[in-house]
Amino acid sequence: xxxxxxxxxxxxxxxxxxxxxxxxxxxxxxxxxxxxxxxxxxxxxxxxxxxxxxxxxxxxxxxxxxxxxxxxxxxxxxxxxxxxxxxxxxxxxxxxxxxxxxxxxxxxxxxxxxxxxxxxxxxxxxxxxxxxxxxxxxxxxxxxxxxxxxxxxxxxxxxxxxxxxxxxxxxxxxxxxxxxxxxxxxxxxxxxxxxxxxxxxxxxxxxxxxxxxxxxxxxxxxxxxxxxxxxxxxxxxxxxxxxxxxxxxxxxxxxxxxxxxxxxxxxxxxxxxxxxxxxxxxxxxxxxxxxxxxxxxxxxxxxxxxxxxxxxxxxxxxxxxxxxxxxxxxxxxxxxxxxxxxxxxxxxxxxxxxxxxxxxxxxxxxxxxxxxxxxxxxxxxxxxxxxxxxxxxxxxxxxxxxxxxxxxxxxxxxxxxxxxxxxxxxxxxxxxxxxxxxxxxxxxxxxxxxxxxxxxxxxxxxxxxxxxxxxxxxxxxxxxxxxxxxxxxxxxxxxxxxxxxxxxxxxxxxxxxxxxxxxxxxxxxxxxxxxxxxxxxxxxxxxxxxxxxxxxxxxxxxxxxxxxxxxxxxxxxxxxxxxxxxxxxxxxxxxxxxxxxxxxxxxxxxxxxxxxxxxxxxxxxxxxxxxxxxxxxxxxxx
Numbered sequence: 001x002x003x004x005x006x007x008x009x010x011x012x013x014x015x016x017x018x019x020x021x022x023x024x025x026x027x028x029x030x031x032x033x034x035x036x037x038x039x040x041x042x043x044x045x046x047x048x049x050x051x052x053x054x055x056x057x058x059x060x061x062x063x064x065x066x067x068x069x070x071x072x073x074x075x076x077x078x079x080x081x082x083x084x085x086x087x088x089x090x091x092x093x094x095x096x097x098x099x100x101x102x103x104x105x106x107x108x109x110x111x112x113x114x115x116x117x118x119x120x121x122x123x124x125x126x127x128x129x130x131x132x133x134x135x136x137x138x139x140x141x142x143x144x145x146x147x148x149x150x151x152x153x154x155x156x157x158x159x160x161x162x163x164x165x166x167x168x169x170x171x172x173x174x175x176x177x178x179x180x181x182x183x184x185x186x187x188x189x190x191x192x193x194x195x196x197x198x199x200x201x202x203x204x205x206x207x208x209x210x211x212x213x214x215x216x217x218x219x220x221x222x223x224x225x226x227x228x229x230x231x232x233x234x235x236x237x238x239x240x241x242x243x244x245x246x247x248x249x250x251x252x253x254x255x256x257x258x259x260x261x262x263x264x265x266x267x268x269x270x271x272x273x274x275x276x277x278x279x280x281x282x283x284x285x286x287x288x289x290x291x292x293x294x295x296x297x298x299x300x301x302x303x304x305x306x307x308x309x310x311x312x313x314x315x316x317x318x319x320x321x322x323x324x325x326x327x328x329x330x331x332x333x334x335x336x337x338x339x340x341x342x343x344x345x346x347x348x349x350x351x352x353x354x355x356x357x358x359x360x361x362x363x364x365x366x367x368x369x370x371x372x373x374x375x376x377x378x379x380x381x382x383x384x385x386x387x388x389x390x391x392x393x394x395x396x397x398x399x400x401x402x403x404x405x406x407x408x409x410x411x412x413x414x415x416x417x418x419x420x421x422x423x424x425x426x427x428x429x430x431x432x433x434x435x436x437x438x439x440x441x442x443x444x445x446x447x448x449x450x451x452x453x454x455x456x457x458x459x460x461x462x463x464x465x466x467x468x469x470x471x472x473x474x475x476x477x478x479x480x481x482x483x484x485x486x487x488x489x490x491x492x493x494x495x496x497x498x499x500x501x502x503x504x505x506x507x508x509x510x511x512x513x514x515x516x517x518x519x520x521x522x523x524x525x526x527x528x529x530x531x532x533x534x535x536x537x538x539x540x541x542x543x544x545x546x547x548x549x550x551x552x553x554x555x556x557x558x559x560x561x562x563x564x565x566x567x568x569x570x571x572x573x574x575x576x577x578x579x580x581x582x583x584x585x586x587x588x589x590x591x592x593x594x595x596x597x598x599x600x601x602x603x604x605x606x607x608x609x610x611x612x613x614x615x616x617x618x619x620x621x622x623x624x625x626x627x628x629x630x631x632x633x634x635x636x637x638x
Contacts, residue, residue, distance in 0.1 A: 005087055009098050010072075014550050015543065017090045019058045019071040026078055029053060033571055042078060043067055054569040056542060057491065057549055061565040068565025070553060079212050080254055080302045089212065113182075117240045120178055120186050121207075121215040127172050128160025128205040128218075137161035139223045140204045147270055148369045149277075157206065157252075157273055162220060164202030187217060187238040199235075202227060206269045208235065208287050209251040211298070217241040219248065219269055219287060234288035244294045247284040248272055256282040257302045261323040264356075264380055265291060265299075270365040271328065278373035280380055283364075291327075299325060303352075325353045326383045328364055343390045343419075354383035391416055391429055395436060406437045410444060413437070415451035478594050482509050485587045486517060487567040488580065493530045493548065494541040495581040500588050502526040508595035513563045520555055596631045600624060 020037060023029060032038040032052060041051035041062040050064035061068030067077065075086040091098050092114050131137055132154060140161040144154055153159075162169065173183060180196065183189055189196040203220035210216050217235030235241050247265075249272040250257075257263045264283040266272055275283035286295060303323035343353075356379050358367050368376045394413040399405030413433055420426040426448070434444040486509075489496050506518040521527070533544040552564055573583065604624065 004101050005084060006099050006101055009091075009096070010087060011547065011550065013087055013090050013094070013096065014058060014070055014072060015546055016094055016096070017058075017071045018055065019053055019060060019074065020055045022071055022074060022090075023053050023060060027051060036569065036571060041065060041067075052569040052571075054491070057546055057568055059549060059565050059568045061562075061569040063566070063570070066562050066566070068562055068569070070550065070565075073561070080258065080298070081211065082297075082301070114240055116178070116182055117186055117238070118214045118216065120173055120182065120188065121217070121240075123173060123176055124169060124188055124218070125158055125160065125207045125215045127169060128162055128207075129155070129158060130160070131163055132159065132161040134161065134163070136163055143204055143221070143223060147274075147365055149270075149273060153273060153277055156276075157249075157269075158215075159273075160205040160207075162198065162200035162203050162205050166197045166201065169198045169200075170196065185238060187235040187241055200233065203233065206248065208241070208246055208248055210240075210246060211250050211254060213251040216246065217243075217287070221269075232288065242294075243287050243289045244292055245298070246287050247295060247298060248287050249276070249284045250298070252276065253282050253284050254302060257284075257299070261303045262326065263299050263303060263324075264326045264328065266328045266364050268363070268365070271363055274365040274368040274376065275380075278368055278376040280377065323352050324383075326356050326380060327353065327386070328356050328379070343386055353386040355386055355389040356380055356383040357389075387420060387425060387429060388432075391433060392436070400437055406439055409437050410439060410447050414444070414447035418448045418451035479511055481587060481590050481594060482511060482514050483567065483570070484572050485584075485591045486514060487570050487572050488584045488587055489521075489527065490549065490552075490564065490568045491545075491572070492580045492584065493527060493545055494534065496527060496584045496588070498527045498531060500585065502528060504588070504592060504595075508591060510598070513560065517560055517563055517567075520552060520560060524551060524555060593631055596627050600627050600631070 020029065023039075026042050027039040029037040029039045030049075032049075035054060035056050037053045037055065038049045039051050039053075040046055040049050041064055043062065044065040046064050051060065051062045053060045058071050059068065060070075060074055069077075072083065072086050072090065075081060075089055076083060079086065079089065081089065088098065090096075095115075132140060144150075144159065149159075170183065170189060173188075184191065184196055188199055190199045191197075200218060200220045202223060204223060206219040206221075207215045208217040208219055217238070217240075219235075220233045222229060222231050222233070234243065237243065248269055253263070253276075260282055262282055264275060264280055266275055266283055266285045268285055272283050272285045275281075303325070358379055360367070360370075362370065364376055364379070367379065391413055394416045395409045398409035398412065400409060410433075417426060417429045417433055420429060430445050430448050431441060433448075434441045437444075489501055502522075504518065506515045506522065509515045509518055525532070530544065530548045533547050534541055537543040537547070549564065549568060553561055556564060
């Protein structure tokens with residue numbers, strides 16, 4: 001595994017990936033004043049635009065849902081990718097070669113080569129789609145028809161046909177300028193004694209796309225008995241295709257999954273098609289491999305399993321529901337094995353997992369074909385919790401009518417229940433198990449305790465990010481001035497007087513998140529540090545400002561990201577830089593004056609209560625005079 005991406009490369013990506021270009025692919029932006037753009041937020045439903053982008057600092061913020069960040073965080077959110085994946089995605093767009101550090105520099109697939117492989121797959125997908133209408137593809141069209149899929153359904157999922165030929169695709173891609181070296185590593189071809197030849201021949205083809213919608217591989221279904229190859233033949237591992245990190249249909253399902261906080265995992269390509277056509281648009285499938293840890297991570301990011309802020313959704317009936325993963329395992333031994341694998345995944349994930357198995361044992365495609373869309377929807381609407389399914393299956397085969405059978409069932413089920421890490425859930429299933437096998441609760445509890453080999457290691461994630469504290473509102477005149485002051489410092493640091501800002505203390509800001517932001521700026525060296533960045537950037541204030549904000553976001557480590565982006569893109573009274581120096585001086589003076597006024601009021605209150613000793617009175621009185629003098633000077637100068 002490669003190491004961390006170099007900080008210099010991350011900084012280069014932030015600087016060169018223009019946020020307005022990336023966001024415009026998902027949001028229609030229009031001018032919102034000098035240097036600002038706005039549109040409808042892609043992360044929550046709204047009718048009035050509250051999503052703002054500030055190209056000059058490459059930041060975005062939604063004043064409706066409170067989300068915000070830089071160009072990398074936007075890609076993370078919109079594509080549901082990790083930080084590293086988002087950086088790599090942007091690097092590939094820019095044609096930038098990333099380097100990785102882990103003792104030594106490691107280079108991954110060059111972005112230019114990746115784009116060439118993606119383009120080869122795009123052309124191959126179009127080629128296969130065209131071939132599905134050919135005379136030779138009769139068996140492929142019949143296969144689809146027999147499973148309830150018409151031409152519109154095939155087109156919706158990009159289903160195609162690979163001609164029964166050794167070099168038709170090879171010649172097609174060569175005509176488009178692809179070299180033998182590029183094609184040899186694409187996964188579209190096999191290698192023999194005479195060179196490369198078409199890997200997929202005479203088969204029905206499903207394009208496998210990554211979460212961004214780029215085709216990175218194919219799944220191919222055998223159509224006749226004369227084909228002695230495997231029933232399903234998938235793309236092998238390539239520089240752009242890792243089967244443990246890809247879910248078929250995710251590009252089509254990601255919006256529904258993210259909105260509904262629910263995903264349905266089926267077992268095959270036709271099952272995904274059947275589910276989507278039945279209205280279950282959050283269905284996905286693995287691609288020739290078992291559901292594993294990487295798949296769980298992808299889905300966890302989409303549905304927010306395990307986080308307080310994004311793990312529930314309010315339904316049309318007004319009830320809320322946590323994020324759910326529903327598996328449609330077959331009712332056979334292989335299905336039970338798959339359920340056990342899911343059970344042993346990260347249990348923050350497993351505790352939100354359900355199982356839906358048709359009583360007939362049919363898979364989703366066959367169920368829809370036999371009984372229609374409604375039958376498939378009903379199957380998904382009434383799933384069983386995964387823990388329930390796994391524990392009940394551990395009892396299968398035991399005669400619960402006999403003492404011996406019940407004891408054997410307890411011996412089999414107790415270790416399973418003991419592996420449930422959530423204490424409340426484990427205790428609940430101890431009670432259920434006692435009921436199912438008709439044994440005393442105490443005896444079942446002792447058996448589970450004996451079978452427990454792991455302690456409960458649940459961790460609680462705490463989201464400390466906030467904008468304004470509950471005791472303050474942005475309409476409060478004091479809060480408003482403090483917000484304007486910090487917004488000016490973040491947006492136009494080049495015009496702010498260093499001494500004037502750095503002389504302010506964190507206590508001069510009454511809102512806790514503003515106090516924390518001032519402390520964060522101080523920890524990086526204050527505004528004086530920004531001036532140093534300007535010097536290192538050869539007096540290019542735009543580059544220095546972008547770097548400074550990136551440093552603040554990195555140092556924040558998520559705790560103040562929303563505050564930083566909100567203030568960095570928010571509008572302030574004037575956006576003309578020539579006027580900003582005067583505005584900055586005035587607004588910072590106002591913050592100082594308001595802070596002094598508050599301190600003076602507190603000191604006068606202490607004096608009036610008569611609780612101080614003579615020496616304390618003298619000290620307070622001297623401080624009071626000093627503050628009154630300073631406030632008077634500020635008022636005279638402003």
